[in-house]
Amino acid sequence: MPEPAVSPSYDFIRTIVKEDIEAGKYGGRVHTRFPPEPNGYLHIGHAKSICLNFGIASEFSGRCNLRFDDTNPIKEEVEYVESIKKDVQWLGFAWDDTEYYASDYFEHLYQYAAELINKGTAYVCDLTSQEIREYRGTLTEPGRESPYRNRPVDENLELFERMRKGEFPDGSRTLRAKIDMKSGNINMRDPVIYRILHAAHHRSGDTWCIYPMYDFAHCFSDSIEKITHSICTLEFEDHRPLYDWFLDQLGVYHPQQIEFARLNLSYTVLSKRKLIELVENGFVSGWDDPRMPTISGLRRRGYTPEAVRNFCDRIGVAKRDSMVDMALLEYCIREDLNKQAPRVMAVLHPIRVVIENYPADLTEELEAINNPEDPAMGTRQVPFSRVLYIEHDDFLEKPPKQFYRLAPGREVRLRYAYFITCTDVIKDGKTGEVVELRCTYDPATRGGDSPDGRKVKSTLHWVSAAHACEAEVRLYDHLFTKAAPNEAVEGQDFKSNINPNSLSILKSCRVEQSLTSAPVGSFYQFERQGYFCVDPDSSESKLVFNRTVTLRDTWAKIQKALKK
């Protein structure tokens, strides 16, 4: 196979991995892991990490473990484990026959802790959490040593064993690493490595009442699994000295921790805590609300795994804090759906059109192309008759110069059908609102082309009133009004930037007949409008569509410019 003309540019992590392979580090092996805590649903930021870890493994002929970092029984639930597995699979990644759990290593981890005690580098501390905080010092002042710091090894061992047996109440004691209370790095000031928690764990049940902390569990889990490159986000940079310290103390297999910048996306939030807040306070309907940046939300919204993976490729990997423009995500889904989505006609805001010179009892079947980007997708028949619906926005009684669509006296094309000319405008007697248009058609233009070669400025989508199905369509906008929702005014938080108009529900849309039995999850381009998919709320009696993303809309831009 020929080499690519341009050598691919590696991000800094892939560069490290490549150099490690060339240097024979870890015997040329590459083994990564994706280690979510099952305390919430995965979001697009996790997708970045998944693509990175699984991507590197596959590019360098290595492996990637899916490992649940489940060391805190109070926050973790089976529901989250299941959703995480589903989301990783949906994204298109596969792991070995089993998934891994930090909780599977609890016994092993306990032995490691005992070993640390034996070496004199861990001790049981009786300080309360409040006292530990006070002893820790501050960012600028060193901490003080715990009065329990120099307990004899035997006493530590005995106490630690009794902690395990459940002899002490929650919070009464901890196991701490004996490192350096004066360290500038607060993580090194004798961090807690085990706490007492009389709580049932989603997997180990009541077997344990002491649970290891992240710093202790994570490095050893990586070590046990013979991970080569332990990739995590920037906020763990300060923890790397601790990661290395634990491993070095016991002289066990030592993976390399590498940190990269987490994803920030404009007009949304990507923090589990904040997403939970949105769910619990009812700002959204759930984790899979189509406005949520969760994988399940994106899936319900109509995003494809290909588009999400492509997005993750395009944003790159680096160490600087950044905020990726939502427009890039939208570009990625348009790009994918443009190739794949069948085109269909749907009228979101219907206005009645009567073709006065068209026979009342006639219905014609006209041929429409399913996808101009892919001729293999073929054609379909759409019914045409005397009474139609077109988009309310496609008519203007007094059109500005840039408006190409229907207006009194103007001729336009109905896609795949006929040229029509607006002859009369019917208004509501009281409100003055336009309620119906009277038009004439030119029979010679059947199929949409005029034999005399005359041109028309625009082509409109339409449905036949007698044949169309009614549908509900849900339109979504950004969840937040500000690109950086976390920047709230004094005394407010991100919730003050929630967009009150992020959802609008259209109840009486009309979609073409061919959509009658569209299955849940199927996606379409509603011509001239955007990409839509069938929501799980949809049923045989009631079609429900979600708008995934609009088409690029030049007219909308012109309107915006006109307003200024």
Place this chain on the structure above:
RNA sequence: UGGGGAGUCGUCCAGUGGCAGGACGGCAGACUCUGGAUCUGCUUACAGGGGUUCGAAUCCUCUCUCCCCAGCCA
């Protein structure tokens, strides 16, 4: 003010001693039975000062700005 990181077009990412480049966005045009798609062109960027060098985004130095850390969360 302690420790750890980071500063390149509006945004994201390359470039690591030799012509600052790509993508998205934006603008303009071509084409079009989707004001879609596609194509073409344009698009006020190396945080600042000093130094080394024939030559600096890249090396040295000082400064400035931003992010993270004081959970028995991860």
